Amino acid sequence: MNKQTEIEKELAQLPILEYEFFKPEDIIFSKEVRDLCEGNSCGLYNTSWACPPAVGSVESCIEKCQAYDKAMLFTTATEMASSFDMKGWMRARVEHEALTDQVAAVFRCYDKDALILSTEGCTVCKKCTYPDAPCRFQDRMYPATESYGIMVMQMAPSLNISYNNGTNTVTYFSMVLFNE
Structure with missing residues (x-):
């Protein structure tokens, strides 16, 4: 069995909404995101x-990402009372970050140097x-995908992952880069 198959078995036990594996060369970077x-x-x-x-320059972030063999983008989505439910947004983010910790632990069993990127700063x-x-x-500090200049909004649909999961929901994204 290959590493990805083993990882997917473990991920199946976690409350991930959607995920997709892909090549780091397929990451969409944009200086405008960093701007x-x-x-x-x-x-x-x-x-x-x-x-x-x-986190370094966009160029150094691109180099870091492209030094890995594989990547995975994953999401959580949480229903809220309304689109303006700021406490709900924060609660959902805390839950997403806790899940990101669990996902990081899975990947780091297979690659101790896996790079974990998450939401809106640490x-x-x-x-x-x-x-x-x-x-x-340092093992729990996950740079924001945006801080690396990554265009999650454009990447999600290209990976068949929903960027928006409906009215009164918030969707959070994290990314893992790892070596086979």
Whole structure:
């Protein structure tokens, strides 16, 4: 049995909505996504090891991703009271990050150097050590897919993964890069 088959057996036990394996060369990168980070649209630019500029240039992120043999994109979707349910969004994100921890553990059994990318910067610590000290939890700090300049909105449909799962839902994405 190959590594992917073994991984898929373990992933079947987790509450992943959708996932797809693909080649890192198929990742859609865009400087415009990174420009949103640098424009500080989410407020995390230059405040976290999981966000720019700490993750490196878009070019260095592309190099990191393309150094791996395989990639997998996966999602969770959570129904909320309304599209404006900010507490629901946050609760869903916490649940997604907990699942990302579980997925990371599966992949790291097969490749200890697997790269895990997730959502909107790291939330492990209340106050990030960036830039004054090294990250305290490097094994749980997952850079944001957007911080790497990845166009999840365009990638999802190309992989037959739903980007939007309906009214009053929030869909979160994470990506794993690993070697066979």
